[in-house]
Amino acid sequence: MERDLAATIEARGVGLTFDAGLEALQEIDLSIDAGSFVSIVGPSGCGKSTFLRLVSGLSHVSTGELTINQLPPIEARQQQRQLSFVLQDATLLGWRRVWNNVALPLELRGVAEADIKTRVEESLQRVGLNQMANLFPHQLSGGMRMRVSIARALITDPGLLLMDEPFGALDEIGRHRLNDELLGLWCDRRWTCLFVTHSVQEAAFLSQRVVVMSAQPGRIRAVHEVDFPYPRPRSLRTDPEFGRLVARISEDLEG
Amino acid sequence: MNQKNHGRGAEDLRHWCGLTLPPLLTLGIVVAGWQMLVDLLGLQPYILPGPAHVSEAIATNLDSLIRAVSLTAQAAIAGFLLSFVAGFFIAVLFSQSAWVERSLYPYAIFLQTVPIVAVAPLIVMWIGHGLGGIIAVSFIISLFPIIANTTAGLTSISPPLDDLFALHDASRWQRLWKLQVPHAVPDMLTGARISCGLSVIGAIVGEFFTGYGTTDFGLGYLIIQTNAMTKTPYLFACVLFSTGLGLLFFGVVSTLNRLILRRWAAAR
Numbered sequence: 001m002e003r004d005l006a007a008t009i010e011a012r013g014v015g016l017t018f019d020a021g022l023e024a025l026q027e028i029d030l031s032i033d034a035g036s037f038v039s040i041v042g043p044s045g046c047g048k049s050t051f052l053r054l055v056s057g058l059s060h061v062s063t064g065e066l067t068i069n070q071l072p073p074i075e076a077r078q079q080q081r082q083l084s085f086v087l088q089d090a091t092l093l094g095w096r097r098v099w100n101n102v103a104l105p106l107e108l109r110g111v112a113e114a115d116i117k118t119r120v121e122e123s124l125q126r127v128g129l130n131q132m133a134n135l136f137p138h139q140l141s142g143g144m145r146m147r148v149s150i151a152r153a154l155i156t157d158p159g160l161l162l163m164d165e166p167f168g169a170l171d172e173i174g175r176h177r178l179n180d181e182l183l184g185l186w187c188d189r190r191w192t193c194l195f196v197t198h199s200v201q202e203a204a205f206l207s208q209r210v211v212v213m214s215a216q217p218g219r220i221r222a223v224h225e226v227d228f229p230y231p232r233p234r235s236l237r238t239d240p241e242f243g244r245l246v247a248r249i250s251e252d253l254e255g
Numbered sequence: 256m257n258q259k260n261h262g263r264g265a266e267d268l269r270h271w272c273g274l275t276l277p278p279l280l281t282l283g284i285v286v287a288g289w290q291m292l293v294d295l296l297g298l299q300p301y302i303l304p305g306p307a308h309v310s311e312a313i314a315t316n317l318d319s320l321i322r323a324v325s326l327t328a329q330a331a332i333a334g335f336l337l338s339f340v341a342g343f344f345i346a347v348l349f350s351q352s353a354w355v356e357r358s359l360y361p362y363a364i365f366l367q368t369v370p371i372v373a374v375a376p377l378i379v380m381w382i383g384h385g386l387g388g389i390i391a392v393s394f395i396i397s398l399f400p401i402i403a404n405t406t407a408g409l410t411s412i413s414p415p416l417d418d419l420f421a422l423h424d425a426s427r428w429q430r431l432w433k434l435q436v437p438h439a440v441p442d443m444l445t446g447a448r449i450s451c452g453l454s455v456i457g458a459i460v461g462e463f464f465t466g467y468g469t470t471d472f473g474l475g476y477l478i479i480q481t482n483a484m485t486k487t488p489y490l491f492a493c494v495l496f497s498t499g500l501g502l503l504f505f506g507v508v509s510t511l512n513r514l515i516l517r518r519w520a521a522a523r
Contacts, residue, residue: 087419095438096437104423108420
């Protein structure tokens with residue numbers, strides 16, 4: 001049922017040159033099916049976050065063609081309203097309680113109060129934060145804040161979720177836990193997920209496909225299919241087969 | 256829970272004592288030193304009255320002083336509130352268009368640099384004698400800090416938060432009320448703290464040039480009168496009451512500030 005909600009992404013020869021003449025992205029070809037989980041890894045400055053901004057419609061391609069469900073990103077965002085973006089920083093509004101932070105997207109869409117109430121509760125429940133609804137962001141740990149950010153992103157029931165190094169600031173245990181939770185949520189709803197990270201292990205654990213990028217200019221260097229079935233158990237992280245895959249991806253990254 | 260509150264209360268009390276005791280001690284030393292100086296040098300009260308003479312002047316003129324303070328306070332509060340409201344709307348206007356800000360901001364600085372004592376009689380003449388004119392002077396002098404601080408708060412949104420609202424295709428109006436204004440609250444309060452002291456000065460300056468009618472006069476008028484008649488102890492009493500009014504005002508706004516900012520404290 002959620003299937004037909006998920007978005008497809010098509011990039012053909014996408015390039016982006018900044019005003020100063022810096023070429024951030026060059027010849028990006030990428031096709032992402034509806035409901036799939038794709039990660040992008042690469043050194044800092046390789047344009048992986050920039051690519052997410054293009055997909056979200058926050059910036060625009062200089063060359064090539066990028067479409068979301070056959071529409072230019074900004075039109076797809078405004079017309080279909082199925083995009084959510086979890087930014088690197090939790091970007092919570094410090095003056096709002098958790099509850100009101102999660103409600104923000106619906107508020108901005110003018111959804112009726114009663115509707116907002118049930119959906120906020122549902123969304124908080126999903127990320128296990130219903131006990132924290134009345135706290136302010138500064139009263140939460142980094143991991144909790146990121147959960148709130150995810151609850152806020154999921155409240156609109158998106159068909160496309162963009163995540164820009166969301167767990168980069170967390171310690172390893174916190175990151176593993178949120179990875180497991182994220183996969184649980186994804187298996188449940190199957191939105192299309194485009195996930196940017198600097199951790200090869202995280203990328204491989206989460207996704208069906210890992211795109212490796214190189215820097216200056218940002219290009220796709222390699223694409224790895226990850227065939228482990230979902231749901232993926234925690235023990236996968238110590239699986240030798242998984243370890244070999246991570247090693248291969250890392251080689252591509254460094255090579 | 257109770258115990259926690261209790262602990263919190265004791266901590267608050269200690270914090271409060273730590274804040275109030277040092278300045279009170281300074282006050283005691285200054286007052287004692289002042290009296291000693293006057294006694295030692297044998298100064299005439301019209302040149303430098305000692306604390307005893309000032310206290311005497313306060314006691315004899317208490318009714319007029321209280322009446323004057325309350326009138327000045329009324330004008331200052333009105334001037335301050337007006338400047339807060341007007342300053343807020345001007346800052347909102349500035350924040351909506353870089354062109355408007357660039358065109359008008361330099362002139363807003365005029366408010367800050369204009370010698371208020373020189374233009375106050377003009378303002379009183381234009382607006383009219385009495386309360387209106389005094390409020391206008393107070394308003395003008397307390398306006399700029401509100402404009403400057405609020406504008407800074409409204410326009411210093413971090414790029415990721417800007418992105419967040421852009422991604423949700425928030426309207427300009429939504430961005431203003433759900434992002435910029437709440438974000439600017441701490442800055443508005445900083446502006447208010449500066450302005451509230453200025454509003455008292457503004458009211459007193461206004462009162463130099465006009466009263467509130469034939470029988471009612473504010474502190475400014477009393478200051479001019481007592482100065483002209485070399486009633487120096489009474490003049491000192493007026494100055495003390497003016498300062499006290501300013502402090503009281505500042506204290507009220509600062510307390511409000513702290514109460515409101517608890518929520519914003521760690522937000523930025």
